[in-house]
Every structure is written in structure tokens, then in C-alpha cells.
Amino acid sequence: MSERTDDGVQQTGRGYRKGPVLLRGTEIPDTTTDQRLLATGEGTDWVHxxxxxxxxxxxxxxxxFGALAEVGPAVSVFGSARTRNxxxxxxxxxxxxxxxxxxxxAVITGGGPGIMEAANKGAAEAGGTSIGLGIELPFEQGMNEYVNRGVSFRYFFARKTMFVxxxxxxxVLPGGFGTFDELFEAITLVQTHKVTGFPLVLVGTEYWSGLLEWVRTAVVDRGMVSPTDLDLLHLTDSAADAVSYVVERGRALAAEFRT
Structure with missing residues (x-):
């Protein structure tokens, strides 16, 4: 049996080459991609x-990448969309x-209401770059009014790449599952050295202490993480201390990276 490629070129071998994909037997299509592209009267299922x-x-x-490449130094701020003003x-x-x-x-948030809106508001009113990375969700509101540079995403993983x-x-201020997701993804990237390291701050001692105590006992005691992994997180109740830690820890990490 001769082999042909998706552009109709006959080759020696068995099967059908569709780019890097090899198809054989009943998987071989009756038409090429170009034939399907140029055919009239086709449906619209292909767009899905x-x-x-x-x-x-x-x-x-x-x-x-195009929207954020020239933003300069930025910090991502997370927290609940449900927090009232x-x-x-x-x-x-x-x-x-x-x-x-x-x-x-610059300040990067998810662009929504609650804590995201608040951080964007603080950035905008201070005359800075206030960034919102929105996501298409059936129950989320659109970009908050304090965003002066916004990008909307369909896919969580593309959006999360931009945050990092x-x-x-x-x-990270108090929030729900979405906030937990961003927090644990960030700390995992730092712990596994998938990123060179950056400061991670939890704001709200009363809110976060229970979680940290569970990690410090149940998780550490089972050997699931090392006790030193908790040093990756800085806990505070102060906005000034949170920002100061980001600045100082950021400088220290940059110096370590250079050496």
C-alpha cells in the first residue's frame, strides 16, 4: 500500500501522513485537508x-504577551471577587x-470585582498601570472600571501564565477556590524551581493562619512537604509590610540569581 501525505503527495510506505500524525487503516480520511478547506457547502463544526x-x-x-511585554516590574494581587467595598x-x-x-x-489582578477591583483602584488612583486579566465565566462580571490595561481570556491556563x-x-488577600488555586500554583512553581523565585505574601493573619497550621502539622508531619517550604510564604496584616517584603525579598532573590 502506498503512503500519501495530507497534501496528496504519494510516498513509499504504509499509511497517511497528516503533518506529524500517522494514520492507518480506517483512520485514513477520504479527502485531504486542502480539499476540505476549499469545499463549498461545508458546515461550521470545524470552528469548534x-x-x-x-x-x-x-x-x-x-x-x-503583546499587551504585557513592556509593562515593566509588576506584582500580581489575588483575592475574592465577593468582597464588598x-x-x-x-x-x-x-x-x-x-x-x-x-x-x-504595575498591579496585575484578575480584573473582576471585590479584591481585584480594590487593588486596581489603588493602582489607578496612584497614577500607575492597573492591569486586569479577565476570564470568560458564566457567573463573573466583566472588567472592573479601574483597569487601564485589560486582556480577556477564554482559557485559564493562558491567563495563569500571564500572572506568573x-x-x-x-x-494574596483572603479569597476562595480561585485564590487558593493561584496561591498553590505559585508556591508549587517556586518550590519546584520552575521559576527562579519571587516573593509570596499572604495578607490576613486570622484568615490564613488555620491553613498554614494545617500545612505545618498534618502535611509536614506526613512528609508531604518540607518544613522549610513554609519559609516561601510571608504572613502579615499590613499593606505596607506586604509591599516592603515584596521589594526587599525581590532584591535579595535578584542578587542570588545574579551570583
Missing amino acids: SDPWRVMRIQAEFVEG DHPDYGLAVEVGGLLVDAGY KYAQGFI
């Missing part, structure tokens, strides 16, 4: 196929956003 999704994913990375955590996040700008950082790639640190 996995190969087309790859193009959409690629486009999200390109758009994200009259809650103390909201005011704390506004202060964090403003102090980060004063320290020379363009940040020199993470500041």
Missing part, C-alpha cells in the same frame, strides 16, 4: 474542533495597590 482551539490558544498567548479587606487591597505603584510596580510571567511577586 481541537486543532482550531489550538489556534485560539496560540492567539491568546500572542495577545497576552465596605469590607476592611477591600480597603486593605486599595492600599496595597497604591503602595505597589509608589514602589515602582510578568510578575515579580504575588500578594
